[in-house]
Amino acid sequence: MEFQNGKSIFLQIADTITDKVVSGEFEAGKKIPSVREFASEMGVNPNTIMRTYSELQAMNIIENKRGIGYFVNPEAQQVILESKKREFFTKLLPDLLRHAEVLGITRDELKQHLESKNSKS
Amino acid sequence: MEFQNGKSIFLQIADTITDKVVSGEFEAGKKIPSVREFASEMGVNPNTIMRTYSELQAMNIIENKRGIGYFVNPEAQQVILESKKREFFTKLLPDLLRHAEVLGITRDELKQHLESKNSKS
Amino acid sequence: MEFQNGKSIFLQIADTITDKVVSGEFEAGKKIPSVREFASEMGVNPNTIMRTYSELQAMNIIENKRGIGYFVNPEAQQVILESKKREFFTKLLPDLLRHAEVLGITRDELKQHLESKNSKS
Amino acid sequence: MEFQNGKSIFLQIADTITDKVVSGEFEAGKKIPSVREFASEMGVNPNTIMRTYSELQAMNIIENKRGIGYFVNPEAQQVILESKKREFFTKLLPDLLRHAEVLGITRDELKQHLESKNSKS
DNA sequence: GTGGTCTAGACCACC
DNA sequence: GTGGTCTAGACCACA
Incomplete structure (x- = not known):
């Protein structure tokens, strides 16, 4: 690997x-x-x-x-998902938003990005 | 410091x-x-x-x-912003989306999150 | 050393x-x-x-x-040789020619020098 | 400057x-x-x-x-030209040839380079 | 005064 | 064992 x-x-x-x-x-x-x-x-x-x-x-x-x-x-699956979700919403996402804000990327731009890649979900 | x-x-x-x-x-x-x-x-x-x-x-x-x-x-400002934006769109954002996908968080959920914090932008 | x-x-x-x-x-x-x-x-x-x-x-x-x-x-060998060749043709050689020109050394004189040491190559 | x-x-x-x-x-x-x-x-x-x-x-x-x-x-002119010529033939030129040899550049290749830029002299 | 390099020695995370 | 970072202190060339 x-x-x-x-x-x-x-x-x-x-x-x-x-x-x-x-x-x-x-x-x-x-x-x-x-x-x-x-x-x-x-x-x-x-x-x-x-x-x-x-x-x-x-x-x-x-x-x-x-x-x-x-x-x-x-309960491994449950443990993993919980801990990862917690990390996601308390660290990763806020971190990203903080960066976006500094760079002057508006939430609308972000939303457009989400939609443009929507084919997968 | x-x-x-x-x-x-x-x-x-x-x-x-x-x-x-x-x-x-x-x-x-x-x-x-x-x-x-x-x-x-x-x-x-x-x-x-x-x-x-x-x-x-x-x-x-x-x-x-x-x-x-x-x-x-x-051109320092420009250089900095460019390199940070590049990192944002090629690393941070895809990373986040990958995590979201694994956790079963849909893009709609993410968009709702963006809107709920929209007061600032 | x-x-x-x-x-x-x-x-x-x-x-x-x-x-x-x-x-x-x-x-x-x-x-x-x-x-x-x-x-x-x-x-x-x-x-x-x-x-x-x-x-x-x-x-x-x-x-x-x-x-x-x-x-x-x-690819180290390749990288090294490339970078050295680049330096040779963009820096060392033009530098030498510039010096020669200032000193009034003609290219013919240089060529004769090259031939006189040709025994090695 | x-x-x-x-x-x-x-x-x-x-x-x-x-x-x-x-x-x-x-x-x-x-x-x-x-x-x-x-x-x-x-x-x-x-x-x-x-x-x-x-x-x-x-x-x-x-x-x-x-x-x-x-x-x-x-005698400045004379002094300068002498010292520069000395440096040229004892340091710059041998240095260049040494580099060329290491890089596998033959003297013939060098001569061709000299001719290709001959328009100036 | 400025940067640049080097040494000696320490501590850390990681494999 | 490996690299990576940091400190303290020294010395140098250069502006």
């Missing part, structure tokens, strides 16, 4: 995992790949995956069964 | 400078404070300011006159 | 690196020495090497993989 | 003076502008002109009559 500079690899991997959980590729209650397996799949040091899993565990998205592996928490 | 961590000091200072240029506090063609002067003003090591100035020079925002100091490039 | 003064150490080191890339000692895609390692090898402060590597990265000659090290960009 | 970065201003001014001497604008034996006068003409600090004049005096191109001013040395 290719990573972008400027954002930690372990966070980028965490994102791909939460995406897989939301999309259903990683199902609630089921085991996710082992640290080593996932590391080789991602072309990354196992320590990095370890860090990712720890982070996700702290967020209640996966849980560890010692000697067996990591499992998707039953 | 107080700095947030998670972002390099020299970049935060670069931002305050571009802000001053856009706001007109640092006027086009005029000299900005010397490295040492600005360093003491910001409570920071001169090397750090040096780094900031070099970066801004590479972005064509300021230019150096040997032995005299750094001066605001005549 | 011994350095000449009149030219920054970090630029001299950059030159030795591009030389190694062109000569093939530093192979495309492969890792170059770590900052600390190369610093001690050159008998120089790590910050100085850091500066060199940053400069080379900005010129698309090397690239960074987080936490692992710097690697020679696959 | 506009100066290029990367070369000291006092050296750039020295070059314009030697050019004027060679071209005859500054005649042998005659007075050249005073430090202050030339400084304001060049839009430069008098110290800088002082440095230039000292340098030129050390090269036997101008000489100082205390309280009166600086005068073009009678």
Whole structure:
């Protein structure tokens, strides 16, 4: 997998995992790949995956069964969506609006942009 | 000056400078404070300011006159606004829309949000 | 390593690196020495090497993989030769011709000089 | 006057003076502008002109009559041409050829370049 | 006075 | 282990 500079690899991997959980590729209650397996799949040091899993565990998205592996928490989808929505409405969106304001981009211009790309949604 | 961590000091200072240029506090063609002067003003090591100035020079925002100091490039405002707009439309906005899509937030919801905060613009 | 003064150490080191890339000692895609390692090898402060590597990265000659090290960009050789040729034909050569003209050296004299040293090529 | 970065201003001014001497604008034996006068003409600090004049005096191109001013040395033209020719054949030309060789530019290519620009000489 | 470079040494996040 | 940033302090060339 290719990573972008400027954002930690372990966070980028965490994102791909939460995406897989939301999309259903990683199902609630089921085991996710082992640290080593996932590391080789991602072309990354196992320590990095370890860090990712720890982070996700702290967020209640996966849980560890010692000697067996990591499992998707039953409420993982809900947890992820909640935390992401919260971040979206309290950080990303206001941040964007603040930038737009500074640049003199009016909300009408933004709305037009939304409509011009409406074909997808 | 107080700095947030998670972002390099020299970049935060670069931002305050571009802000001053856009706001007109640092006027086009005029000299900005010397490295040492600005360093003491910001409570920071001169090397750090040096780094900031070099970066801004590479972005064509300021230019150096040997032995005299750094001066605001005549087209600095334009350069800054262009680069920020580019970042906005190619990175920030698509990023936001991607997030929204994953979270199942429709463009109509977004538009409503824009209208609800319309009082300011 | 011994350095000449009149030219920054970090630029001299950059030159030795591009030389190694062109000569093939530093192979495309492969890792170059770590900052600390190369610093001690050159008998120089790590910050100085850091500066060199940053400069080379900005010129698309090397690239960074987080936490692992710097690697020679696959097109590094090409990039280096192109930039050097550009400098040659837009700066060095016209400069020389300008000097020659001022000194009253004709192009025929120059051509004779070229032929007299032709044994090597 | 506009100066290029990367070369000291006092050296750039020295070059314009030697050019004027060679071209005859500054005649042998005659007075050249005073430090202050030339400084304001060049839009430069008098110290800088002082440095230039000292340098030129050390090269036997101008000489100082205390309280009166600086005068073009009678043999100035000859001195300048000799020193520039020496520099040309011992430094500039070999330097250029060395670069060309590294870049794989043959002497034949160079000769063609000389001919293509022959219209001027 | 100005910028520019370099060193020594520290601390941090990340792999 | 890797790079990245920052500080403190020094020295230099140049205007």
